[in-house]
Amino acid sequence: MVQALNARGDALVGDAAAVRAFTFEALRRWSGWSESVFTALLGNWAAQLYDEDQLAPGAP
Incomplete structure (x- = not known):
């Protein structure tokens, strides 16, 4: 999830x-x-994540 949020940025x-790089490394797509x-x-x-301003403690 953190990787996706960074990629969104x-x-x-x-x-x-x-x-x-996100597409290839995180999603394993060409x-x-x-x-x-x-x-x-x-x-x-x-x-929703931005509105609540938090992620679960175990987010990768």
């Missing part, structure tokens, strides 16, 4: 190289998935 600032992952990271899926 990278996507928000347009860091395509970091999103490609680079053809990078655009889809980039778009998904920009969605509002993390809003």
Whole structure:
């Protein structure tokens, strides 16, 4: 989850190289998935985490 939140931050600032690295290293997908992952990271899926301002203590 922490990796995804970091990658979301990278996507928000347009860091395509970091999103490609996340796609390959964390998601184990080839680079053809990078655009889809980039778009998904920009969605509002993390809003609840930001609103509650916390993650579970065991988050990776």
